[in-house]
Amino acid sequence: MNLSHYWMPFTDNRRFKAKPRLVASAKDMYYVTPEGRQVLDGLATLWCVNAGHCRPRIIEAIRAQAGELDFASSFSLGHPLPFRLAERIAALAPEGMGQVFFTNSGSEAVDTALKMAVAYHRLRGEGTRTRFIGRERSYHGVNIGGMSVGGVPSNRKAYAGTLLTNVDHLRHTQSPDNAFSKGQPARGADLADELEHRVIPLHDASNIAALIVDPVQASGGVLIPPQGYLQRLREICTRHGILLIFDEVITGWGRLGAPFAAQHFGIRPDLMTFAKGITSGAVPLGGVIAAEAVHRAFMDAKGGGIEFFHGYTYSGHPLACAAGLATLETYEEERLFEKSKDQSGYFEQGVHSLKGLPNVIDCRNLGLIGAVELAPRPGAPGERGYEAFEKCWDKGVYVRPIGDALAFCPPLIAERKHLDQIFGTVAEVLKSLT
Numbered sequence: 137m138n139l140s141h142y143w144m145p146f147t148d149n150r151r152f153k154a155k156p157r158l159v160a161s162a163k164d165m166y167y168v169t170p171e172g173r174q175v176l177d178g179l180a181t182l183w184c185v186n187a188g189h190c191r192p193r194i195i196e197a198i199r200a201q202a203g204e205l206d207f208a209s210s211f212s213l214g215h216p217l218p219f220r221l222a223e224r225i226a227a228l229a230p231e232g233m234g235q236v237f238f239t240n241s242g243s244e245a246v247d248t249a250l251k252m253a254v255a256y257h258r259l260r261g262e263g264t265r266t267r268f269i270g271r272e273r274s275y276h277g278v279n280i281g282g283m284s285v286g287g288v289p290s291n292r293k294a295y296a297g298t299l300l301t302n303v304d305h306l307r308h309t310q311s312p313d314n315a316f317s318k319g320q321p322a323r324g325a326d327l328a329d330e331l332e333h334r335v336i337p338l339h340d341a342s343n344i345a346a347l348i349v350d351p352v353q354a355s356g357g358v359l360i361p362p363q364g365y366l367q368r369l370r371e372i373c374t375r376h377g378i379l380l381i382f383d384e385v386i387t388g389w390g391r392l393g394a395p396f397a398a399q400h401f402g403i404r405p406d407l408m409t410f411a412k413g414i415t416s417g418a419v420p421l422g423g424v425i426a427a428e429a430v431h432r433a434f435m436d437a438k439g440g441g442i443e444f445f446h447g448y449t450y451s452g453h454p455l456a457c458a459a460g461l462a463t464l465e466t467y468e469e470e471r472l473f474e475k476s477k478d479q480s481g482y483f484e485q486g487v488h489s490l491k492g493l494p495n496v497i498d499c500r501n502l503g504l505i506g507a508v509e510l511a512p513r514p515g516a517p518g519e520r521g522y523e524a525f526e527k528c529w530d531k532g533v534y535v536r537p538i539g540d541a542l543a544f545c546p547p548l549i550a551e552r553k554h555l556d557q558i559f560g561t562v563a564e565v566l567k568s569l570t
């Protein structure tokens with residue numbers, strides 16, 4: 137096969153093409169390679185295949201929908217599926233969050249939420265609120281807005297001149313003092329005070345539209361929020377009229393046991409983004425869930441006409457909505473959110489069983505998301521992590537390297553034997569790695 141024409145996303149193309157890793161099919165927890173080798177999917181592929189691969193209800197729904205209504209627009213025209221899916225999503229969302237705007241990806245969801253925030257303030261006569269606050273090491277997708285509020289240096293470096301200038305960042309919460317914390321670290325809630333003590337006085341609340349937070353920072357390296365930290369951010373935002381956006385692209389759909397991280401932490405944000413697990417990865421779909429008060433500002437606007445000048449050709453695409461409905465039915469039928477919660481204790485033991493192995497400097501976890509962090513090789517950051525990832529793949533387990541951390545995020549259908557295979561293989565690899 138000629139590999140040269142496909143320019144692969146977020147990939148070291150030259151390294152990959154010198155030693156390709158291909159998959160041919162997938163079922164439940166496993167990939168099958170073209171040679172027929174099974175590889176356990178320890179990352180729900182890209183933090184999204186929460187129901188497992190090629191689940192019957194989901195693939196049947198997609199097949200049936202493709203033969204019935206391939207595409208219809210949602211621009212001043214309608215078809216039933218996005219209305220039905222929005223209703224199902226609203227029933228799972230925190231109380232008071234009931235309106236769903238569909239996009240095709242998490243990146244589009246983030247940029248949609250940022251635009252919604254600014255438009256909301258303007259409608260309420262606070263048009264000076266245009267500034268966004270993000271956090272170091274957060275990942276909010278790759279579009280201009282999400283990249284600008286994001287805090288992963290390598291994703292920003294080459295585009296510095298195109299980043300939005302109306303953005304400030306809070307510090308990240310990772311600290312060696314919290315190494316080997318099980319669940320939420322005990323120390324660090326006071327890092328939230330930077331918002332009130334530095335950022336708001338610097339810019340003035342009247343100029344700030346929204347704070348965007350990924351409740352667990354996943355692709356930034358799996359950073360677990362300290363106890364009380366997110367609650368404190370919520371209180372500060374409320375005090376200053378700043379909208380709080382939870383980017384739930386990874387934490388949504390049962391990753392922490394509840395439908396969304398918002399419920400896990402007992403917080404109601406003003407806007408929530410989602411993607412990935414809404415279709416278990418089977419068809420691209422994302423969206424924003426708005427608090428009723430935010431939505432009302434648009435619907436109460438004087439003068440009539442289009443309330444929000446924004447949308448994508450494929451917003452509410454029939455195939456994506458059919459996949460979304462079938463995925464939510466699968467979650468419910470198999471009680472996968474409860475299963476995720478039940479399995480999180482065993483998962484925690486697995487992650488922390490890696491403590492004490494060569495080069496391990498931290499193990500961390502929350503719900504069914506976790507990471508082991510390795511000390512970098514002198515002068516070659518990321519190399520040890522990448523080599524560990526390659527060796528795990530060769531031994532039949534897929535986990536993701538993030539710098540020198542290995543991330544774990546199994547599908548919610550994972551049984552104990554799958555978790556044993558993941559952590560057993562990683563342990564074996566770490567013992568053999570220099």
Ligand code: PXG
Pocket residue numbers: 146182240241242243244246275276277278350354355383384385386411412422536
């Ligand atoms: N927000 C969060 C929190 C994400 O994790 C996005 C937004 C963007 O979603 P889309 O669908 O536009 O990719 C994400 C996506 C990685 C990795 O390396 C993670 C993501 C995407 C690509 C790579 O772990 N998360």
